Amino acid sequence: MDDNARYQVLRNDEDQYSLWPADLEVPEGWHTVGKEGTKDECSAYVDEVWTDMRPRSLRERMDNTAS
Numbered sequence: 001m002d003d004n005a006r007y008q009v010l011r012n013d014e015d016q017y018s019l020w021p022a023d024l025e026v027p028e029g030w031h032t033v034g035k036e037g038t039k040d041e042c043s044a045y046v047d048e049v050w051t052d053m054r055p056r057s058l059r060e061r062m063d064n065t066a067s
Helices: 039-049 056-066
Strands: 007-012 017-021 030-037
Touching: 007 039, 017 030, 017 039, 030 039
Parallel strands: none
Antiparallel strands: 007 017, 007 030
16 A cells, blocks of 8 residues: 555535545546545545535435425
C-alpha cells in the first residue's frame, strides 16, 4: 500500500461520494469536489460532508411522500 498516494474526492449526480486516485481521469458520471490529499484526509472529508447515505433520488422521493 502506497501511503504517499494522492486521492481526490468525487461526487456523482446522486450525491454519493468516492475516493479516486488523483492521477487518474475522473470516470463519467462523477465530478470532483475540490478536495485532494492522502487517503485518510479524503476519507475524513467524506465522513464530514456525507451525512445522509441515501441517494438523492430516494431522499427526494421520501420528502415528497412525507409532504
